[in-house]
Amino acid sequence: MASVSKASPKAAFLGAIALAGALHLSTARAEATLYDRIGSDRLGAIANELVDRSSSDPRTSRSWRKVSLHRVKSMLTVYLCSITGGPCTYDGDNMKDIHAGLDITEAEMFAMVQSLRDIMVSQEVPLRERNELLALLAPSKRDVVTK
Template identity: 40%
Template sequence: MTHSKTLVALVVSLGGWLAAPAFAQTVAAPTANTAAPVAPAGLYQALGEKPGITRLVDDFVNRVVKDPRIGGHFKDTKPAALKESLTDQFCQLSGGPCKYEGADMKSAHADMDINKGHFNALVEVLQSAMDAQGIPFAQQNRLLALLAPMHRDVITKH
């Protein structure tokens, strides 16, 4: 199994993932009735703290808006706002000092017709960005595990 397919399989087996805060103009956090996952010790530092997360998110958003499978979902999205929101979300989830103030995932994605194919494409793009930023596979998995609980609120089209 390739690195990318292994990562996608891991994420799907975790019960899903973020599928696209990127599909929304505002990125969303876990719903109010979902407990926020606890960041593993040291993940924020392993991701390079705020500067490393900012580089990752810049790379990720630049890739995702150009991806032929899902880039169309971003035609009305302002990349700078998306980058800022995702940076705060990833920073907070990984145990950093940031505070994410975006919408909850369920309401942000309610009318977006996001399916598993979109989800898998987004995961692959995020994995490519993490690889390009030199984030070790184990740390990639730790971040994805934090994002996994959001999946059920993001996929809206079955």
């Protein structure tokens, strides 16, 4: 018959702490926000490139003519940080007010979304995170497309 040795109370305590730590780390990894998974620098790069592309793309540039690109880049970066669970608080105007009077069409919105997809691929954002970000942004379509 095999003998079973009992661990000392100290060894059992240390083992329990190690197990708890391992469980905490695996839980923390599983609960990483979209912001954490995409990364602050990459979200900023996505925002900047999206504004640059959209403001120069003939399909979408019409609605960017009277806009401060620098301000939009900054506010979009904060907005993306906020909606992805980052440490930012977006305190800008709501999407409806921002886009009021711009008469953005479905075609313009589609072109911008396509640019966003292309940018995320070029920034090597994994598919899961790309889809999650698009899902977070999708409800704003009703406030952006007004024509």
